[in-house]
Every structure is written in structure tokens, then in C-alpha cells.
Amino acid sequence: xxxxxxxxxxxxxxxxxxxxxxxxxxxxxxxxxxxxxxxxxxxxxxxxxxxxxxxxxxxxxxxxxxxxxxxxxxxxxxxxxxxxxxxxxxxxxxxxxxxxxxxxxxxxxxxxxxxxxxxxxxxxxxxxxxxxxxxxxxxxxxxxxxxxxxxxxxxxxxxxxxxxxxxxxxxxxxxxxxxxxxxxxxxxxxxxxxxxxxxxxxxxxxxxxxxxxxxxxxxxxxxxxxxxxxxxxxxxxxxxxxxxxxxxxxxxxxxxxxxxxxxxxxxxxxxxxxxxxxxxxxxxxxxxxxxxxxxxxxxxxxxxxx
Amino acid sequence: xxxxxxxxxxxxxxxxxxxxxxxxxxxxxxxxxxxxxxxxxxxxxxxxxxxxxxxxxxxxxxxxxxxxxxxxxxxxxxxxxxxxxxxxxxxxxxxxxxxxxxxxxxxxxxxxxxxxxxxxxxxxxxxxxxxxxxxxxxxxxxxxxxxxxxxxxxxxxxxxxxxxxxxxxxxxxxxxxxxxxxxxxxxxxxxxxxxxxxxxxxxxxxxxxxxxxxx
Amino acid sequence: xxxxxxxxxxxxxxxxxxxxxxxxxxxxxxxxxxxxxxxxxxxxxxxxxxxxxxxxxxxxxxxxxxxxxxxxxxxxxxxxxxxxxxxxxxxxxxxxxxxxxxxxxxxxxxxxxxxxxxxxxxxxxxxxxxxxxxxxxxxxxxxxxxxxxxxxxxxxxxxxxxxxxxxxxxxxxxxxxxxxxxxxxxxxxxxxxxxxxxxxxxxxxxxxxxxxxxxxxxxxxxxxxxxxxxxxxxxxxxxxxxxxxxxx
Numbered sequence: 001x002x003x004x005x006x007x008x009x010x011x012x013x014x015x016x017x018x019x020x021x022x023x024x025x026x027x028x029x030x031x032x033x034x035x036x037x038x039x040x041x042x043x044x045x046x047x048x049x050x051x052x053x054x055x056x057x058x059x060x061x062x063x064x065x066x067x068x069x070x071x072x073x074x075x076x077x078x079x080x081x082x083x084x085x086x087x088x089x090x091x092x093x094x095x096x097x098x099x100x101x102x103x104x105x106x107x108x109x110x111x112x113x114x115x116x117x118x119x120x121x122x123x124x125x126x127x128x129x130x131x132x133x134x135x136x137x138x139x140x141x142x143x144x145x146x147x148x149x150x151x152x153x154x155x156x157x158x159x160x161x162x163x164x165x166x167x168x169x170x171x172x173x174x175x176x177x178x179x180x181x182x183x184x185x186x187x188x189x190x191x192x193x194x195x196x197x198x199x200x201x202x203x204x205x206x207x208x209x210x211x212x213x214x215x216x217x218x219x220x221x222x223x224x225x226x227x228x229x230x231x232x233x234x235x236x237x238x239x240x241x242x243x244x245x246x247x248x249x250x251x252x253x254x255x256x257x258x259x260x261x262x263x264x265x266x267x268x269x270x271x272x273x274x275x276x277x278x279x280x281x282x283x284x285x286x287x288x289x290x291x292x293x294x295x296x297x298x299x300x301x302x303x304x305x306x
Numbered sequence: 307x308x309x310x311x312x313x314x315x316x317x318x319x320x321x322x323x324x325x326x327x328x329x330x331x332x333x334x335x336x337x338x339x340x341x342x343x344x345x346x347x348x349x350x351x352x353x354x355x356x357x358x359x360x361x362x363x364x365x366x367x368x369x370x371x372x373x374x375x376x377x378x379x380x381x382x383x384x385x386x387x388x389x390x391x392x393x394x395x396x397x398x399x400x401x402x403x404x405x406x407x408x409x410x411x412x413x414x415x416x417x418x419x420x421x422x423x424x425x426x427x428x429x430x431x432x433x434x435x436x437x438x439x440x441x442x443x444x445x446x447x448x449x450x451x452x453x454x455x456x457x458x459x460x461x462x463x464x465x466x467x468x469x470x471x472x473x474x475x476x477x478x479x480x481x482x483x484x485x486x487x488x489x490x491x492x493x494x495x496x497x498x499x500x501x502x503x504x505x506x507x508x509x510x511x512x513x514x515x516x517x518x519x520x521x
Numbered sequence: 522x523x524x525x526x527x528x529x530x531x532x533x534x535x536x537x538x539x540x541x542x543x544x545x546x547x548x549x550x551x552x553x554x555x556x557x558x559x560x561x562x563x564x565x566x567x568x569x570x571x572x573x574x575x576x577x578x579x580x581x582x583x584x585x586x587x588x589x590x591x592x593x594x595x596x597x598x599x600x601x602x603x604x605x606x607x608x609x610x611x612x613x614x615x616x617x618x619x620x621x622x623x624x625x626x627x628x629x630x631x632x633x634x635x636x637x638x639x640x641x642x643x644x645x646x647x648x649x650x651x652x653x654x655x656x657x658x659x660x661x662x663x664x665x666x667x668x669x670x671x672x673x674x675x676x677x678x679x680x681x682x683x684x685x686x687x688x689x690x691x692x693x694x695x696x697x698x699x700x701x702x703x704x705x706x707x708x709x710x711x712x713x714x715x716x717x718x719x720x721x722x723x724x725x726x727x728x729x730x731x732x733x734x735x736x737x738x739x740x741x742x743x744x745x746x747x748x749x750x751x752x753x754x755x756x757x758x759x760x761x762x763x764x765x766x767x768x769x
Contacts, residue, residue, distance in 0.1 A: 104642050134651065141648040152643035155740045156661035165657060166647035200741030218647060311602070373722040374715040375680040378694060382711030385701070466589035470687065477589060490597035494590055502585035509585075 053116040055080040055222060055254045056101070062109035063096050063278075070096050072278040073110070078271070080221075083248050083255040085265040085286075088275030089301060094258040098224040101256070102146045103137050114143055115221065145220030149227040151207040153199040153214070159186070160195045163214045171218065178217075185213035189243055205236030209243060216247070223247075225257040237261070244268065262306055266290050274298045316489040317496055320480070324496055327479035328504075331465045334397055334475060338465075339458040341401020346408030347447075350416060351438065353409070372406035377467050379403060384471035396468040404461050411453040415446035452516040459509050463501060476500060525706040529713070532700060539696030540717070546613045546692065547679050547721075553618025554625050554678065555671075561622065562629025563655070576626065583623035588681060592616040596688040609690035613682070621678050625671065632667035633659060665736035672729035676722050683718075693717060 054077040063071040071093045078084050086094040099105045100112060103120055111129060112119040121129035122136045132140065153162050163182035167173045173181075186192050189209035191202075199207055208228055215223060225244065229237045241264045248255060248268040259265055265272060265286060272289040274282040274297070282295040293299045352364045371379070380399050384392055419442050427437040469478035480497040484490035529536065564576035583591070595612040607615075636659050644654040683694040694714060701710035737743070 102642075102646050104645060138648055138650065141645070144646075146646040148639065148643065148646075150639055152639045154640065154643070154658050154662075156658070166649060169653050169657065170648045170650075198741040214647070370715070370719055373676065373680075374718045375683045375694075377680075377683040377686075378711060378714050378718065381698075382707065382715070385707035385711065463587040464589075466587050469589075477587075477593070480590075481593070484597060488601075490593070491599075491601045494594040494598045498586040498590040498594060501587045501590060502582065506581055506585045 054078060054113075055082070055115060056256070057113040058097075058110065059113065060110035061100065061107060061112060063093070063100065063105065064108040070278055071100075074278070074280065076273065076280060076283070078254060078256065081252045081254055082270045083268050084257070084271045084273060085269040086256065086258045086273050086275060087260075087262070087265060087289075087301070088273075088281075092275040093278040094275050095226055098146065098226050098256060098258060101144055101222070101224055103141060106131075114140065142218075143221040144224065145215035145218050145222070146224040146226065147208070147211050147215050147228050149230050151199075151204070151211045151231070153207055153211055155199055157199075158195075159191070159197050159199065159202070159210050162199065162210060163217045166214070167217050182213070182217060185216055186210075188216075189213045190239075203236060204232045205239050208232065208236075208240050212240075212243065212247070216253075220253070222254045222256065225255065225259070227258050227260065229259070229261060260305060262290065262302070274301065276301075312495070313489060313492055316487060316492040319487075320483045320489065320493045321496060323479045323483055324476050324493070324500060327474060327476035328500060330393070330473060330475040331462070331468075334393065334400065334465050334468055334473065335458060335462045337397045338400035338404065338461055339454070341397060342404035342408045342457065342461070343454055345401060345405035347412050347443075349405055349409035350412035353413060354416065368406045368409065371403060376400070376403050376464060377470065380467055380471050392468070392471045392473045396465075396471060396473050400461055400465070400468075404457055407457055408450075408454060411450045411457075412446060415448075415450045416442060418449060419445045452512055455512040455515065456509070459505055459512065462505060462508075524704045525700065525709045525713070528700045528704050532696070535691075535696050535699075536693070539691055539693040542610065542685070542691055543679075543682050543693040543721070546610060546617065546682050546685060546690070547675075547725075549614040550617030550621065550678055550682075551675055553614060554621035554674070557618060557622025558625025558629050561626030562633065565626060565630045566633055580623045580626050583619045588616060588620040589684060591620060592684055592688065609685060609688045612688060613685045613690060617678055617681060620681075621674050624677075625674055628667050628670040628674065629663075631670075632663035635666050636662045662740060665733065665740055665742075668729060668733040668736060672726060672733075675725055675729065679718065679722055679725060 056078040058074050058076050061071055061074040062069070074093075074097075086097060088094055096105060100107060101114070101119065107120055111121055117140070118129055118132075119140045120132050120137060122132045124130050153159075154165070157165060160179060160182055163185060164173075164175070164178040167178040167181065168175060183192065183195060186195060189212055191206060191209055191213075194202065194206065194210075199210070202210065208231075212228075228244070229240050232240065241261060244257075245264070245268055247253065255268070257265070257268070267286075269286045271283060272286050273280050274289060274293075274295065276297045282289065282293060282298045289298065290302065293302060349364060349368060353361050355361055355364075376399070379402075380396065383395050383399050387395060423441055423445070424437065427441050432440070465475055466477035468475050469481060472478070476497050480490075480493035484493040561576045561580055564572050565580075567573055567576075592612060595607065595616055596609065600606040633655075640658055640662065641654060644658045649657065682692060685692040686694040686698065689695070697710055697714045697717075701707055704710070
């Protein structure tokens with residue numbers, strides 16, 4: 001599974017901003033300015049994160065609904081700090097991968113490893129694996145955060161409470177500490193003045209920023225982004241994407257994105273996985289996938305969306 | 307109080323009486339539901355009348371009837387119309403009380419008929435009567451059947467109120483036997499079981515019907 | 522007609538005490554029913570099939586046997602089995618609580634399942650425990666949706682309290698009936714009684730509408746003042762399963 005795109009990534013990450021030049025040359029010159037200073041931060045962060053165990057490893061993962069196969073014996077790895085984008089036609093299984101990682105769905109077969117530990121299995125004394133209990137699942141979920149297409153903010157809480165609820169009740173933070181962190185995060189996402197607002201008083205873009213802050217407040221190792229701009233009005237998309245670019249460059253968080261924003265995918269990804277019918281048909285660096293796709297399905301898909 | 311246990315002999319004695327009363331209970335339920343189904347439709351149509359002179363009083367009376375206890379209505383009607391057969395009073399009062407519920411069901415059914423249907427009738431210059439008869443009601447009534455069924459079941463469970471105005475239905479028989487033989491335990495336990503046995507399968511049936519009609 | 526109202530005014534203390542019994546049994550019955558509704562409703566969504574089965578059985582039993590029969594069983598039959606006579610008011614509160622608690626559990630169950638699945642998923646993604654998910658995220662949202670149906674049930678409970686007359690608790694109906702017997706003026710007496718219940722029902726509806734408005738405001742949904750005066754039939758039309766002392 002240690003194919004060259006994977007091997008290349010840790011080394012190529014510092015370089016992936018200068019190759020931001022081809023990205024800039026391509027039609028999508030979205031926001032070259034934030035990426036330039038941030039690139040150095042990533043360059044520093046990644047060598048420090050050296051680790052041989054992949055952050056995420058899918059091993060023969062299967063997901064079926066009755067006879068319908070959503071994911072077909074899937075194998076892939078994501079390294080610590082890597083930013084991976086999942087692209088492909090709808091119904092190809094991308095979102096299911098995120099939902100499996102968040103334990104919102106049950107596996108039909110195979111094992112998902114996160115940080116070297118089985119995600120939804122527990123080790124038996126005999127060295128085998130058995131399905132995890134709710135308690136064990138909760139331990140697994142600590143490493144993972146997720147941002148949803150429809151934001152899913154809690155309407156019974158204001159913005160601040162949405163962000164502090166889980167840090168207080170799950171991580172056991174003191175209220176003051178949780179609120180201080182929440183305010184910092186709201187500053188980061190550009191909503192420092194909407195602390196007391198109710199979710200319904202915010203635009204879709206603002207709600208999604210709160211949802212991102214809410215996920216980050218749990219300090220996950222892995223952040224899952226499920227079509228986070230698909231439900232937004234077109235004029236609000238750029239702001240959210242810029243925020244995610246910034247997070248991608250400034251932190252060492254591992255990111256898995258399902259997105260239809262190809263220029264964003266090209267900017268932030270270390271690795272792009274092209275899905276079709278529950279399988280990975282092609283994977284590689286954004287330069288390779290977007291400029292020299294090998295597989296017919298990839299070319300068809302990119303022609304359709306670009 | 308002798309602290310007696312359940313007496314199977316008494317249970318055997320009271321059962322035929324209860325089943326006899328059960329026939330009256332069924333009769334009251336069926337006829338009461340019929341009244342409620344027809345009157346409810348009349349109320350629903352009246353509330354669609356073009357003049358507030360019609361809709362406002364109808365609405366007020368309806369509101370009053372549905373917000374006040376059936377038991378008081380029954381006892382009051384029986385006292386005021388003391389010469390009328392209690393069973394008739396019971397059926398009429400049950401029917402009127404439940405008509406205020408069923409009219410809401412019809413109303414929702416009528417409201418669910420798309421505006422375009424009314425407009426199409428207008429475009430074809432159909433008379434209001436014809437519009438109701440041929441277009442609106444056939445569409446509205448189909449949707450309300452399961453709800454009417456559920457109201458029939460709840461009316462069934464409220465028929466014991468008729469015992470208070472001396473209708474000889476199931477609870478009347480139970481009370482009579484209970485006080486005559488001091489065997490309330492057997493009489494009321496069996497009466498309760500008869501209600502359970504009769505209403506549970508019916509409500510399961512209604513749920514199935516609702517599912518099939520996609521509610 | 523004058524004789525009835527003269528008697529009414531002469532016996533005002535009794536009337537007020539009857540009103541008190543009616544109010545007390547309504548409130549206490551509603552409290553018992555409310556607690557039971559949440560216990561049974563939450564049990565109905567439990568993972569364990571035994572817990573669900575117990576809830577289902579209890580609910581079907583108390584819905585399936587008539588309230589009238591339950592009350593009489595508690596008051597007349599139970600003492601014969603146990604040798605211990607319960608007070609009429611106590612029997613009333615227990616019977617109302619059990620019967621309306623069973624109906625209420627369906628409201629709770631429906632309210633919980635009406636909260637979008639995405640809210641559960643967001644709570645899972647934040648690693649809240651199953652208890653925290655229910656308590657912090659789902660129930661606060663479900664509650665606002667349950668209130669209209671609870672209002673219906675509360676009015677139904679109020680309308681069931683005249684049953685207390687049959688087990689000789691001195692409720693409002695009992696007192697007014699005594700005045701009627703004394704004056705012989707049936708029509709005026711029963712109309713007066715009906716008006717009493719109508720006003721009580723109206724007050725309860727208004728209070729519940731206030732509660733609903735507060736609950737909705739917490740969810741960021743703001744309703745105008747007009748909604749407060751909304752009658753029960755309007756509320757009933759919104760929450761489709763109208764529940765008259767019966768069907769779900």
C-alpha cells in the first residue's frame with residue numbers, strides 16, 4: 001500500500017506550496033495570499049510529526065446496505081498531518097468513508113485503524129478483534145471531529161454554548177477555560193462578535209464557521225469535512241474555504257475532505273483519492289490528478305465538474 | 307372488607323351479564339361514530355361557509371363542546387330531556403362531542419385538497435355543490451378514514467360514561483353485579499379485560515391501515 | 522333560575538372547595554402522568570428489547586382498558602383484594618396519572634423521534650455520551666414539539682375529572698349537582714358547570730401556549746402574541762394526532 005503518492009507526501013508537503021505555482025497558473029487562482037505565509041508553518045510542523053504508523057488505515061473495508069455495495073474492500077492510508085481530499089461522483093461512497101470514521105455507520109467488513117488502534121473494534125485477549133462497545137467507541141471518537149454539510153448546530157444552545165458543551169461535558173474542562181477557548185476559536189473563524197447569538201440568527205456561512213470552531217474545540221487529531229460548502233449560498237463559499245485553507249496551513253491536524261470545490265482540493269490536498277462505485281480508481285498528488293489523470297473515469301469526472 | 311381473593315365462581319356468573327352489556331356498548335359506539343362522522347362533515351363544511359355569521363357561531367359552539375367534559379354533557383342532557391330514552395341521549399351526545407373532533411379531521415382533509423382543484427372547478431364553472439360533491443369531498447374523505455377509526459376506538463373506551471345515565475352497557479352491569487354480590491373485583495377486572503381484548507386488536511388494525519395509506 | 526344562583530352564592534365556599542378538588546386532581550394527575558410519560562417514552566426508545574417490551578405492555582394496557590374501569594377498579598375492587606381503602610382523590614390521581622401517562626408516553630416517543638437524525642449525529646461527532654445526547658441535545662428540542670400534544674392531553678385530563686363525582690370525591694361536579702338537586706334547575710346548573718370547565722380549559726390552554734412560546738424562543742423560533750390566544754382546535758390541527766381521551 002506504500003505506493004509513491006503516499007511516500008512522497010511527507011517530503012513533498014513543504015514543496016507543495018511552491019508547486020502552488022502551477023495551481024496559480026491554472027484557472028483557479030483563488031487565494032494565493034493566505035497560502036504563501038502559511039506554507040512555512042506547515043513546513044515546520046510536518047517534520048516534527050514524523051511517525052511510522054499511519055493516522056488512518058482502511059483495511060479491506062466494506063459497507064453494504066442489503067445487496068447494495070457502497071464500499072468494496074477498500075484499502076488506503078492517511079499519514080499524520082496529511083490533508084486528503086475525496087472526490088468522485090455522488091453515490092461513490094465518499095461520504096460513507098467519513099461516516100464510518102465518525103462511527104455514525106457500522107462496518108459491514110474489514111477494519112479501520114486510527115493511530116494504530118482499531119476504530120470500531122476492540123482487541124480480544126487472544127489477539128483478535130470484536131465489535132466495540134459504546135464505551136470503547138467513545139474512546140475512539142476522541143481522536144476525531146466532523147463538520148457536516150448542514151452544519152447541525154444545536155438550536156437549543158447559543159453559539160458559545162454550542163462550542164463549550166462538549167469540552168465541558170466530555171473533556172471535563174472548567175467552564176471558564178472552555179469559554180476562553182471558545183472565544184479564541186470564534187476569533188479565529190471571524191465571529192468573535194457573535195458569541196451570544198443564536199444559531200438561527202446567523203447566515204449559513206457563519207453557522208458553518210461555528211460548526212468548524214465547535215469541532216476544533218474538541219482538539220481532534222483528525223478533522224472530517226463532509227461537503228461543508230455544499231449547502232451554502234455561492235457568495236458565502238469562499239469565506240469558509242479560506243478559513244479551512246488557513247486551518248490546513250496553520251495546524252498539524254489530519255484532514256479528510258469530501259468536496260466538489262476542485263480548486264480548494266488542489267490548494268490544500270497532499271493526496272487526492274478519486275472514487276467511483278465504492279472503489280478508489282485513482283489516487284495521487286493534486287498535480288497528478290488534476291493535470292495528468294490516468295484513469296478514464298477521473299478524466300470524465302473532472303471534465304464534468306471543472 | 308374481608309380481603310377476599312379473586313372468586314372464579316363470581317367471574318363465571320358475571321361474564322354473561324358483561325357480554326350482554328357489551329352488545330349495548332357496541333351499539334352505542336357504532337351509532338355514535340355514525341353521528342360523529344356525518345355531523346363532523348357538516349360542521350367542517352359549515353366552517354368553510356363564505357359568511358362569518360355562519361362560521362363564527364359554529365366555531366364558538368364547537369369550541370365550547372370540545373372543551374367541556376362529556377360526562378357533564380351526558381348527565382345534563384339526561385336531566386334536561388328526562389323523557390327521552392337514555393340510550394338515545396347517550397348516542398346523540400357521544401356523537402355531537404366526537405363530531406367536534408372529527409370535524410377537525412375533515413377540515414384537515416379538505417385543506418389538503420390542493421388550491422388548483424378548486425380553481426379548476428371554477429374554471430369549468432361547476433356549481434359549489436357539484437364542486438364539493440364531485441371533486442373536494444372524494445379527495446378529502448379518503449384521507450380521514452384512519453383518523454375516524456381511531457376516534458371510534460376512543461369513543462368505545464368512553465362509552466362507560468353511559469352507565470351514569472342508566473344505559474345498561476358493560477360497566478353498568480359490572481357495577482350492578484358488583485354491588486349486588488359484593489364482587490367488584492371480579493366484575494371490574496373482567497370489564498377491563500373485555501375492553502382491552504376488544505380495543506387492542508382494533509387499534510393495531512388502525513395502525514396498519516394508517517401505514518398502508520401512508521400517514 | 523334565580524333560585525339556583527341564590528343557592529350558588531349561598532354555598533360559595535363549597536363551590537370553591539369543589540373547584541379546589543378539581544384543580545388539585547388535575548394538577549396532581551398531570552404531574553404523575555408527566556413523569557410516567559417520560560419514563561415510559563424514554564423506555565420505548567431503549568436499546569434493550571426487554572425494556573421496550575415492558576414500556577409497550579404498560580402503555581397498551583392502560584390505553585386499552587377504559588379510564589372509567591381503571592378508576593372503579595382502584596376504588597372498588599382493589600380494597601376487596603387488599604383490605605385497604607384508598608381515598609377517592611388518591612384513586613383519581615393515580616388513575617389519571619396512569620392513563621394519561623400512557624398516552625403521554627406516545628407523545629414523548631414521537632417528540633424524540635421528530636428531532637432530526639442529524640442532531641443525534643452531531644452529538645455523536647462531539648463524543649457526547651448517550652445520556653448527554655438525550656439530556657443536552659435531543660430532549661430540549663423535542664420538548665417544544667411535545668407541548669401542543671401535552672396541552673391536548675391536559676385538557677382531556679381536566680375533562681375526565683368529573684369522574685371523581687362517581688367515587689364520591691367532593692369535586693366541582695359533585696357540588697354543583699347537589700345545588701341542582703336542591704333547586705331542581707337542571708339546565709342552569711349544568712350550563713353553569715360546563716362554563717366552569719370551559720374557563721378552566723381556556724386558562725390551561727393559555728398557560729401551555731405561554732410555555733410553548735418560551736420553549737420555542739429557546740430554539741430561536743419566535744411566535745407572535747396572537748399565538749397565545751390560539752384555541753385548542755387550532756393547536757390540535759397542527760399536531761396531527763388529536764387525542765381525545767382515546768386514540769393516538
